[in-house]
Amino acid sequence: MALALVAGGFVEAATFTVVNTADSGAGSLRQAILDANASAGADVVDFAIPSGSCSAAGVCVITLVSTISIDEAVTIDGTTQPQHGTAPANTCATATDDSFLRVEILGPSGTRLLEVNSTNSTMIRGLSLGSGYGISLNSGTGHKVQCNHLGLSGDGYTGLGGYGVLIEGSANEAIIGTDGDGIDDLAERNVFAGSTYGIYCNSNSRNWIAGNFFGFAADGVTALGNSTSIFMRQSSTMNLVGTNEDGVSDLLERNIIGYGSTGIYFRPGVFSDRQNWVVGNWIGLDADGNPAGVTTAIKIDTLGKGHVIRSNRIENNITGIVAADDVTLSPFSMCNSITGNSTGVDHSGTATLTLQSNWWGDPTGPSGAGPGSGDSIVVTGSGSVDFTAWLVSAGAPCPYVFADGFESGNTQAWSNTGP
Ligand SMILES: [Ca+2]
Numbered sequence: 375m376a377l378a379l380v381a382g383g384f385v386e387a388a389t390f391t392v393v394n395t396a397d398s399g400a401g402s403l404r405q406a407i408l409d410a411n412a413s414a415g416a417d418v419v420d421f422a423i424p425s426g427s428c429s430a431a432g433v434c435v436i437t438l439v440s441t442i443s444i445d446e447a448v449t450i451d452g453t454t455q456p457q458h459g460t461a462p463a464n465t466c467a468t469a470t471d472d473s474f475l476r477v478e479i480l481g482p483s484g485t486r487l488l489e490v491n492s493t494n495s496t497m498i499r500g501l502s503l504g505s506g507y508g509i510s511l512n513s514g515t516g517h518k519v520q521c522n523h524l525g526l527s528g529d530g531y532t533g534l535g536g537y538g539v540l541i542e543g544s545a546n547e548a549i550i551g552t553d554g555d556g557i558d559d560l561a562e563r564n565v566f567a568g569s570t571y572g573i574y575c576n577s578n579s580r581n582w583i584a585g586n587f588f589g590f591a592a593d594g595v596t597a598l599g600n601s602t603s604i605f606m607r608q609s610s611t612m613n614l615v616g617t618n619e620d621g622v623s624d625l626l627e628r629n630i631i632g633y634g635s636t637g638i639y640f641r642p643g644v645f646s647d648r649q650n651w652v653v654g655n656w657i658g659l660d661a662d663g664n665p666a667g668v669t670t671a672i673k674i675d676t677l678g679k680g681h682v683i684r685s686n687r688i689e690n691n692i693t694g695i696v697a698a699d700d701v702t703l704s705p706f707s708m709c710n711s712i713t714g715n716s717t718g719v720d721h722s723g724t725a726t727l728t729l730q731s732n733w734w735g736d737p738t739g740p741s742g743a744g745p746g747s748g749d750s751i752v753v754t755g756s757g758s759v760d761f762t763a764w765l766v767s768a769g770a771p772c773p774y775v776f777a778d779g780f781e782s783g784n785t786q787a788w789s790n791t792g793p
């Protein structure tokens with residue numbers, strides 16, 4: 375029994391069960407969410423769709439004709455859909471199995487499928503969503519999106535298109551992927567693949583994107599690229615992509631990003647986006663550590679400032695980091711491994727980029743604007759790149775010591791719960 379505190383006292387959380395694949399009406403997903411919205415407190419939506427409504431492989435496809443609005447705290451758990459016959463088990467990722475999800479939700483292109491308008495935390499897990507905009511977090515804090523396939527079929531191998539997760543409106547402090555609490559962190563991985571945008575973040579803050587696969591099938595190896603895996607625009611600030619370096623589950627908090635056009639794109643537009651953190655990720659490698667390059671690993675447009683890009687492996691891409699005019703990374707891009715890229719860094723602007731203490735793939739340092747034979751630094755504008763000193767081996771310790779979540783000179787510590 376779960377209890378929720380609402381005005382007037384405690385009420386028992388209700389469970390609403392989806393028993394068919396219809397767009398609406400009794401037993402549908404839409405009706406279950408309408409009922410959960412109408413029932414005070416945090417409820418549960420689970421699934422018990424009969425085998426006759428599902429594929430031979432055991433995937434049950436719900437095709438929506440319009441958006442479903444989630445207006446209250448709720449847990450929507452696709453992993454509750456039972457196994458049928460010899461069909462593969464419904465599973466989040468484990469140490470030995472890829473995720474296989476048995477509830478697949480499709481909808482019209484350009485339409486938000488599940489739109490979270492709840493101001494209280496909502497959990498969406500165990501669903502495959504594609505063709506439309508899968509999950510739109512539109513308001514509230516503390517939402518969790520875990521163990522889903524975004525832009526990817528339930529069986530984990532077919533791209534469906536659309537956008538994966540939108541973070542917009544007043545939604546902040548969501549966790550997309552593992553929450554790094556040491557409990558079931560591997561199983562909390564989402565797979566983002568085959569989308570125009572895996573995550574589209576529009577002026578939102580303190581969201582944590584961790585432990586996900588981007589650009590791969592559910593095995594983390596088979597190529598299924600997103601056009602852009604993570605897109606942050608306007609004044610998106612203080613979001614963390616990767617590990618929080620608190621010593622708990624840090625490796626499981628690494629995002630693995632490969633294939634497609636752009637790994638992470640900061641596109642401020644007329645507003646600055648700044649002080650986002652990209653820490654401890656692999657960009658251009660698959661889950662086995664083999665090459666899986668993207669065209670551009672990290673792209674930072676005009677007015678992007680103060681991003682922290684640290685301790686990532688940025689390898690095998692056509693371009694590692696592209697930085698345009700008025701970008702200030704100083705002194706936050708450091709201790710990365712920038713190797714095997716056709717161009718390590720391409721700087722087209724007027725600012726001075728500080729890219730110290732990176733490993734460029736050769737003890738002699740970067741080539742191009744640098745004196746060595748490692749990955750190249752290409753300067754095409756009037757700016758410059760300060761690359762000294764560099765690390766002289768891949769395993770060299772980073773000379774910078776950081777307190778948890780804090781950078782000297784940065785005006786705010788990263789925090790998922792606010793400053
Ligand atoms: Ca409710």
Ligand SMILES: [Ca+2]
Pocket residue numbers: 552553554555556557558559562
């Ligand atoms: Ca966890």
Ligand SMILES: [Ca+2]
Pocket residue numbers: 554617618619620621622623624627
């Ligand atoms: Ca951690």
